[in-house]
Amino acid sequence: MSDRITGFVVAVLALAFFASASQLEQPFFADPLGPKAFPMVVAGVAMVAAILMIIKPDAEPNWPAFAVLGRIAIATLILVIYAYGLKPLGFLLPTALAAGAVSYQIDPKFSNAAKIGIGLSGGLFVIFKFGLGLSLFALPRWMMG
Amino acid sequence: MDLFANLALGFSVALSPTTLSLAVIGCVLGTIIGALPGLGPANGVAILIPLSFSFDLDATQALVLMTSVYYGAMYGGRISSILLNIPGDEPAMMTTLDGYPMAKKGRAGDALVLSGVASFVGAFLATIGLMLLAPLLARVAFLFGPAEYFALYLLAFCTLGGLGSKNQSKAAIAVCLGLGIAMIGVDNSTGLTRFTGGSLHLFDGIDFLVAIVGLFAVSEVFIFIESHGKDSAIGIKLEKITIPVKDIVNSKWTMLRSSAIGFIAGLLPGAGASLGSFLAYMVEKSVSKDKDSFGTGNPRGVAAPEAGNNAAAGGALVPMLTLGVPGSGTTAVLLALLMTLNITPGPLLFTERPEVVWGLIASLLIANFVLLILNIPLVKVFSRLLQVPAAILLPGVTMISFVGIFSLSGSYFDLLLMIGFGVLGYALRKLSIPTVPVILGILLGGHMEVSLRRAMVLSDGDWTYLFATPISLGLWAAALIGFIAPIFLRSYLTIPKPIKEEK
Known part of the structure; x- marks a missing residue:
């Protein structure tokens, strides 16, 4: 369950990160890639990993009392x-x-x-x-x- | 010969009274840090970095001090492994397997001396290897363009994540978390601010030292609150120390083999000392005639992982210095130190600042002899440190972290951020999401993005440029293998269970 919750939290964060990156303006003088591509790829990878974590969670960790x-x-x-x-x-x-x-x-x-x-x-x-x-x-x- | 001229330069730097005394101080501090349970090398170096700035050291001196601490911690880690069955740091884990049983048989002193000698052999040979290999690799590194560097960073993340975690998706999350944090702040090439949420505090980005101290040192406090100092068991009494000449002679090949294995493991970007000690132990076990005696106090099982982990510690410095890619958590922290000192590791470091590189190498050679003295005749003194209760140690570590970070920036925000990273680190560790890739992501994220964007400028946006040269293609392939292969090798890569304590 902990893994699923974490996966969900990460997925939401990744989505927010992706959205925030896509809002960035591409300055016309910028390099071909610009400031948003790399963060968007990172968010995408995090999203895939988070979904995998939700689908296939590990055994529950030992949370303290x-x-x-x-x-x-x-x-x-x-x-x-x-x-x-x-x-x-x-x-x-x-x-x-x-x-x-x-x-x-x-x-x-x-x-x-x-x-x-x-x-x-x-x-x-x-x-x-x-x-x-x-x-x-x-x-x-x-x-x- | 170039090498001797360089070494002469190195020793002229290293033998200056200040540098020499810093190396000795570093060795003592490092051994203490390694020996104290719950204060690993990465932790120790991390909390010392902010303080080392207040000394007003120049780049070489700061680097010598911190790498001596690093080497020292690698030596010191074995003490609690052998006497308490608790690894002083992660790479010393394998030393508990035979070290503690050997100590239980009443041979604690022998185990400590033998492992001390093995550490010396490993570290010494690795420093020689560093000396020979680093300049060569630095020359190869001149061939690296932005596309190759991008692939190299990817390789570091993949191997570190692939080997450092039991679950690939968790490793990937850790890397992305670090990379994401690295993106916060002003984007250097366009001047846009990204992901700051409008907070002025975040415009400069998040200082990696704050993240490192939080994730490593502060989270350790929470872990100890949870364990309630339960692990601080009373270990084995140390009798008079004699030198087990027979064991040392018998394990000479073990030490040499393990040093070679450890050094190679250390060279791999992202793999590091834990892998070195693990492989050294497993190889030794498989070539041995009586495999069953491993795990019950075989002296070779003590010598192998110690030679392996210290050799890997030296090996890990090679990619760190020549390519700017650390091989382990602690070298990541050392990289943070370099970056704060405004030194860019890489091939240019060797040609433009030879005094830094060679001064460091010469100091490490000297440090090894200092450590041999500290760790064999004086091992009894350091073993007393094991009795420092967690209830004193951890508050002390916390306060040092606070003052260190506070003296660095003087801002409340950084202190709060550090606490936040501490809580995050605790949660990540409970969820078995590795924290080292997060650090590596924060450290290298900026560079990784810059090299990708430079590559795209060079190729005018053509993606195939990333795979255009044999070097980058090889790195991509290695990255893929490094990330995927551990999934299939996992059954071979499980660490043997240490013996259980009879109650």
């Missing part, structure tokens, strides 16, 4: 928040929280995860800032003055 997928979703969310927090909040605080949280998703022991978060955040900061000379801010800008 719902709870595990939930953990992965949480980890993704943490990373997205981290991506937004890295600049305004400085390096140390978001990194400690994000590293600790990801660590907790892998091995759910709270005190360990907290230690790992703080340790990684401090250790990596020293390596990046003083070892590699990256321009990182330890703390939020407003606290650095």
Whole structure:
């Protein structure tokens, strides 16, 4: 079933890609092939492969339990928040929280995860800032003055 | 002799204190990366690339650092194969078959030393092969026009997809996905923007480093969350290390044979180290007098795949440097490094930037000896790394990926894109759609389209031009065979099952 769904998704994407390519205007001064032919061929191949996948799917992969997928979703969310927090909040605080949280998703022991978060955040900061000379801010800008 | 003049140039570059120390640092980092479970060579090199830019290295130095990491990771991969029965990277898979049983018999030290020597033989011979063959191939590559390059890219996708996946349609989807992503952004020859959906962030296209780090490193975190660090089993204790002279002498022919096989497998565009170690092992098994002892701890079964995979690692550099077509996931990442450094691999690299090529080759020769020292007397130190729990390692990898990509572009969008590629990579891996062709597609898509369009300009739109020369015809045929033959050979290409752990 997973393969069929994937095949369907790929087919829809390929169709959209094909349509988007065919909308491109062919500039009159362009090369004989132009900007749309290659993407259209790629979309065509993807379409054929997707249809084959729908017709002949493989055995169902081992999807993890719902709870595990939930953990992965949480980890993704943490990373997205981290991506937004890295600049305004400085390096140390978001990194400690994000590293600790990801660590907790892998091995759910709270005190360990907290230690790992703080340790990684401090250790990596020293390596990046003083070892590699990256321009990182330890703390939020407003606290650095 | 040209060769010696070139080598002298190479060593003059490689023996400068900076380059030499970079090679040593690269070897140490590489061995660590290879030994750490769940951090393969492609992964490791990918997360280090953005950081290596902050060092302000020139092209040769950056390349020396990263290829030493690459060689080192190939050596290091065997450590966890032998001690934990978990391959440190994909090509080290075959080493688990005899390495772990040998370790269980109390010969872990012997297996590590033997495989270290085999790795050295394979890598050393392959570097010599690279030295001899690359300039020749570079000369042949001058004959390649756009039509030949188009066929060559196609060949790389077909062999990589054909051999790398159990299902041809999944491999094709992976390639198309990569090619499609490569099309996003401004079309260079007309200035039109394509497939950006009007988003300004996408006008420059998607940076392949973002895709690589996301697909390889970030998706690994999700895989580990799923497995909950369950695989981080306690392995075998390592006793005092002695040198098993008898085993090494006994397997000298094995090592030579396997090095040759591995090197050739590495040369094929798109095939790479996994194929090299696999073929080396299978050939060794079939020529051996007692086939049954393979899989139960036969020292030759340890030497063969290690010589094979390290030789293939060297072999894979040949098409990467001369034609710009990588032979494996890790060489694809190295190609990304070259492209970011504004070096175009290809025949011109050899004539215009000989110091890069020969400096690299000389550094690899030196790196091999460094690695031999690191991997035999010091193997005990590196085997401690196996005890680093996933709960520390993976968050560390994630944070390094974030800072690396952030330092490269400083944009939130790239970080979000990286996370997106991480999720995509996880889904693809669950669906057993290979991720390496996606990377290769993103890397080569632009070049592939450009060569097709140039060919059409040259021929004024005549399609038969693509098949006009014997070289391109041969490449098309090879591509077709590379994609279709694995379907029929699949029953021969199945990897023998490793022994199960008795609980």
